[in-house]
Amino acid sequence: MFSLIENEVIKMISKKRLMFVLAILVVLISIFAYGQNQTLVRTKAQLSQRMGITATDDWRKLADQQLIDMKNRLDSPYMDEKSKSSSRVRMEQLQYNLDNNINPLEQSAAKFTTKFMEQAIFLFLPLLIIMLSADMVSGESSNGTIKLLLVRNVPRWKILLSKYLTLVILEVLIVFLAFVLSAIISGFFFGFGGWQAPVATGFKVLAGKLDSSSVLNVPQWQYSLMVYSLGFFVAFVVGSISFMISILVKSTAASIGIIMSTLVAGNFISFFLSDWKITRYMFMVNLRLTDYLSGSFQPIEGMNMLFSITILLGWAIASTIISFVYFTKQDILV
Amino acid sequence: MQQTAVLELTNLRKIIKGKEIVKGVNLTLYPSQIFGFLGPNGAGKTTTIRMIVGLIKPTEGSVSICGYSVAHDFVKAMSNVGCIIESPDMYKYLTGMENLLQYAAMDKTISQQRIKDVVEMVGLQHRLNDKVGTYSLGMRQRLGIAQAILSRPKLLILDEPTNGLDPAGMTEFRNLIRKLAYEEGMTVFVSSHLLLEIQQMCDIVSIIKQGRVIKTVNVQDILHDTQIEWQLSDPERAILLLAEHWNIVATQLKKNTISADISQHPLDKINEFFIREGIALTYCSTKQNTLEDLFLDLTEGDQIV
Ligand SMILES: Nc1ncnc2c1ncn2[C@@H]1O[C@H](COP(=O)(O)OP(=O)(O)OP(=O)(O)O)[C@@H](O)[C@H]1O
Ligand SMILES: [Mg+2]
Numbered sequence: 150m151f152s153l154i155e156n157e158v159i160k161m162i163s164k165k166r167l168m169f170v171l172a173i174l175v176v177l178i179s180i181f182a183y184g185q186n187q188t189l190v191r192t193k194a195q196l197s198q199r200m201g202i203t204a205t206d207d208w209r210k211l212a213d214q215q216l217i218d219m220k221n222r223l224d225s226p227y228m229d230e231k232s233k234s235s236s237r238v239r240m241e242q243l244q245y246n247l248d249n250n251i252n253p254l255e256q257s258a259a260k261f262t263t264k265f266m267e268q269a270i271f272l273f274l275p276l277l278i279i280m281l282s283a284d285m286v287s288g289e290s291s292n293g294t295i296k297l298l299l300v301r302n303v304p305r306w307k308i309l310l311s312k313y314l315t316l317v318i319l320e321v322l323i324v325f326l327a328f329v330l331s332a333i334i335s336g337f338f339f340g341f342g343g344w345q346a347p348v349a350t351g352f353k354v355l356a357g358k359l360d361s362s363s364v365l366n367v368p369q370w371q372y373s374l375m376v377y378s379l380g381f382f383v384a385f386v387v388g389s390i391s392f393m394i395s396i397l398v399k400s401t402a403a404s405i406g407i408i409m410s411t412l413v414a415g416n417f418i419s420f421f422l423s424d425w426k427i428t429r430y431m432f433m434v435n436l437r438l439t440d441y442l443s444g445s446f447q448p449i450e451g452m453n454m455l456f457s458i459t460i461l462l463g464w465a466i467a468s469t470i471i472s473f474v475y476f477t478k479q480d481i482l483v
Numbered sequence: 484m485q486q487t488a489v490l491e492l493t494n495l496r497k498i499i500k501g502k503e504i505v506k507g508v509n510l511t512l513y514p515s516q517i518f519g520f521l522g523p524n525g526a527g528k529t530t531t532i533r534m535i536v537g538l539i540k541p542t543e544g545s546v547s548i549c550g551y552s553v554a555h556d557f558v559k560a561m562s563n564v565g566c567i568i569e570s571p572d573m574y575k576y577l578t579g580m581e582n583l584l585q586y587a588a589m590d591k592t593i594s595q596q597r598i599k600d601v602v603e604m605v606g607l608q609h610r611l612n613d614k615v616g617t618y619s620l621g622m623r624q625r626l627g628i629a630q631a632i633l634s635r636p637k638l639l640i641l642d643e644p645t646n647g648l649d650p651a652g653m654t655e656f657r658n659l660i661r662k663l664a665y666e667e668g669m670t671v672f673v674s675s676h677l678l679l680e681i682q683q684m685c686d687i688v689s690i691i692k693q694g695r696v697i698k699t700v701n702v703q704d705i706l707h708d709t710q711i712e713w714q715l716s717d718p719e720r721a722i723l724l725l726a727e728h729w730n731i732v733a734t735q736l737k738k739n740t741i742s743a744d745i746s747q748h749p750l751d752k753i754n755e756f757f758i759r760e761g762i763a764l765t766y767c768s769t770k771q772n773t774l775e776d777l778f779l780d781l782t783e784g785d786q787i788v
Contacts, residue, residue, distance in 0.1 A: 152588040159585070163576050293572030297630070300536040301589050302562040480539035482499075 153303070153311035154318070161281070161315065170277050170323065175330055177273065181265060182335040189256055212247050216240055259344045259369040261335035262328060266373075266380045267443065269327065271436040272416065274380060275387040279408050281319050282391045284401040285312050286476070290483050291400050305477045309396075313469070316392055320384040328377050344370040372442070379438040386432060386461040387412075393468035396476050399483065429456075432464040487550055489514055489563075489638050489670040490535070495544035497530055504530045506694040507544070512672065512687075514637070517664045519685030519702075520674040527694040528674040529569050532642050535672075536566055549637055565636035567644060571627025575616035579607060579626050582615060583633065590634050597633065604659060605629045620647030628656070632663060639663065640672045645680055657684050711750060712742045713757075714766035721762055729753060739765075 161167050196211050219240050266274070286309075289295040298308050332341075367375075391408040398404040415433020418425075428434055435457040442454075490512040497505040505527045512518050522528050533539045535546050537553045537560075546553040551560035573582045583602070587593040602608050605625040615623065624647050631639060639660075645653050661684070663669040675681050681688055682702060689699045715721055718741045725731040725743060731753075733743035745753060750767075757764055 156585050156588050159581070160574060160577070163574070163581070165576070292575065293570065294574055296538060296568050296572060297586070298589075299538060300561060300564065300566055300568070301586075302558045303589055304558055480499075481533070482539065 150307065150311060153307065154315050157285075157311055157315035158318070161319065166281060166284075167319070170280050171326060174277065174323070174327060175334070178265060178327075178331045178334045181268070182261060182331070182338050185256060185261060185264075185335075186338045209247060212243055216243055216247075219243075256335075256339040257344075257369075258332050258336040258339055258341045259373060261339060262331045263369065263373045263376050265331040265335075266324075266327065266376045267439040270376075270380050270383050270439055272412065274324070274327070274384055275412055275436065276409065277323055278320060278384045278388045279391045279405060279412070281323070282316050282388045283395050283405040283408055285316060285392060285395055287395040287398055287401045287404040290481075293483050295481060295483065299481055306473060309473060309476045313392060313472070316388050317385065320381060320388050324377055324381040324384055327380070328373070344368065344373075375442060376439050379442070382458070382461065383436050383438060386465040387436075389465040389468040389472075390432060393472045393475075396472050430460060432461055435460045488512060488547075489516075489549055490672065491547045492531075492535070493545050493547075495531065495534055495546065496542050497527075497534060497539065498542045499530075504694050505534070505541075508691070508694075508696050510689065510696070510699075512638075512670050514668050514670055515664050516687060517660060517671045517685045518673065519681035519688040520672065520691060521676070521678065521681050521688050522674075522691035523676055526676075526691045528676075528691060529642055530694075531691070532566070532568055532640055532672075532674060535640060536564060536568065537561065538568070562634075563637040564640060565631035565634055565638075566640035566642075567624075567627040567631050568640075568642050570643075570646070571623045571630075573615045573623060573626055573630075576614065578614055579611045579618070582626065583630060586630050586633055592635075593633055597635075601629045601633050604632075606655065621649060621652055624648055625652070628659070632669075635667065636669065638670050638672065642674045643676075644673060645675070645677070653680070660684055710742065710769070711745055712736065712740060712766075712768050713764060714740050715757065716763035716765075720760075721757060724756075724760055724762075725753075728756065 193211075196214055199214070223240075286295070289298065299305060387408075391404070394408050395401070395404045398407060412433055415431060415436070418428050418431065419434040429452055435452070438454065438457055438461075441457070488511045490510065492508050492510040495505055495508040496503065508531055510518075520528050520531070530539070534541045535548075535553070537546075537557055540554070546560075548560040549563045551563075553560045573579075574585065577585065579602075580598075583598050587598060602611055605628050607622065607625050607629060610618065610622060615626065618626065624644065628641070628644060631641065645656055648656055660671050660673070664671050673681065673685065685702055687699065688702055689696045691697070713721065716739070718735050718739055721741055722733045722735065725733045729745075729748055731743050731745055731748065733741045736742050754764060754767060
């Protein structure tokens with residue numbers, strides 16, 4: 150089994166796809182960090198200009214200003230109900246920050262690292278995983294090498310399991326590298342510290358209102374760890390689903406196309422079809438797990454962490470079962 | 484002597500999408516036999532081979548390799564098989580050596596030395612560290628053969644193996660196959676639509692047409708052909724003499740050419756006899772293309788289905 154996995158890893162490395170994915174990761178983190186830095190600078194400049202203060206270090210003033218900004222926006226007639234309640238939730242968080250002396254503006258490598266995964270978890274991270282997983286089986290079907298594997302004295306399920314485990318290893322690797330790379334790259338912009346800073350978590354949204362009764366502060370590193378664990382979980386689920394598609398569809402292009410469009414469609418659905426109850430059972434709208442931690446508002450009501458994790462786990466298990474059953478039974482005609 | 488069959492196909496049938504592609508193939512092969520599976524395009528050769536190696540499930544019938552059923556004892560059965568199916572597909576982004584190592588990693592019995600030996604056998608040592616993507620078809624074919632024989636299988640299955648080989652490669656390949664079969668005791672199953680290739684290499688040939696084996700022949704029998712043509716000075720007298728002294732019925736083909744089936748009689752003795760009788764012999768030949776005739780007769784007028 151070990152040598153089978155080793156084979157898969159060798160193939161994965163030789164294909165250069167892994168390097169490509171890592172390169173994308175580095176580039177994106179750099180751009181994101183640079184962008185964050187710019188935003189931070191601009192926000193500070195804007196606020197200091199508007200408020201006529203030069204000491205932008207006084208974050209409490211800035212936070213107050215943000216609160217006022219949001220309140221003004223809330224009064225705007227162009228805002229729909231949903232954005233309003235989500236704004237309200239944010240304002241309550243901001244208030245909470247003020248009360249507990251947590252500077253929301255201050256950036257640090259730790260904060261950035263967490264934020265990066267929070268932003269990547271529903272689209273970017275899945276895309277990276279898809280790039281690796283979508284051709285694991287279909288790639289071998291389309292170039293005919295699947296035959297080499299399946300005519301050996303190794304049962305089919307073992308071949309598939311070695312591929313699946315390789316994928317899990319890659320998922321761990323990608324999430325781990327996303328963490329390490331963003332911590333290092335953002336460190337150059339914001340300094341390497343911030344891991345001990347307290348972060349509020351445990352928000353609950355009850356009837357559109359933020360319920361901070363169970364909110365508690367955890368150190369940033371612990372929060373990061375939770376976010377990246379959720380990131381890995383999402384990678385695992387998306388990996389399992391796209392692995393299944395790569396078995397069911399013989400061509401790599403079709404396989405990547407199907408899973409990517411599903412994923413992108415999910416992002417539309419969560420905004421435009423959020424009233425449609427059935428959409429909550431789709432895996433694509435359940436990927437923003439980290440929002441439950443930070444207390445961000447969910448587009449579809451009635452969903453919570455447990456619900457989303459159960460749904461995602463269900464998808465992963467179902468995909469894996471289908472993968473193994475189909476793969477061990479199918480006729481190989483390539 | 485009762486040998487155990489290396490390969491046994493029993494009433495093998497396959498229906499794909501409602502179309503019967505293989506219609507009941509029976510076959511038994513013993514050690515050291517070189518078997519030719521001859522048939523026109525679309526006859527069902529590759530489909531049969533896919534069933535043998537378990538890539539597709541037979542609709543009916545069974546395959547057993549060295550006594551192990553492919554359906555029930557897949558791992559044991561496949562431990563005895565090396566094969567190329569349809570085309571020698573390899574990982575293009577790996578080098579030849581890396582491809583072989585991938586293969587070897589799945590079978591602990593393969594040593595580094597064995598890899599080296601096999602690579603030399605197929606004459607690929609100079610390009611072994613190049614990416615397979617840069618190989619020519621013939622080179623990939625050689626690598627495919629190397630990969631197939633790496634684990635010293637008892638049954639070697641080669642689907643269209645000489646596709647893309649140059650004449651020298653063909654000869655080398657034939658010698659290699661003979662060596663593997665007669666010295667190492669491998670049973671070799673070669674499919675082809677090229678008659679000459681099969682004729683030069685195989686001991687037994689099955690001709691398959693539209694999914695049915697229509698004839699199985701021993702190549703020795705038909706190649707030690709008894710149909711002889713002579714070109715000589717006095718055909719009429721020669722015919723007479725053959726009938727009188729050898730009890731052979733000969734017919735005149737052209738002005739100076741006669742032809743006859745000499746069956747068990749030794750050709751050298753007959754020729755000596757002609758010369759003693761004062762008949763000048765200018766040319767004598769065995770008619771070599773009986774298998775071809777057979778093949779064409781059997782498959783003639785067929786459309787590819
Ligand atoms: N996936 C498939 N779906 C439907 N029909 C198929 C499939 N694969 C093969 N066939 C049909 O099965 C028949 C036999 O195909 P097969 O590949 O076994 O022929 P072959 O004898 O190997 O021919 P060739 O000499 O061209 O390699 C053909 O008529 C082909 O159209
Ligand atoms: Mg074929």
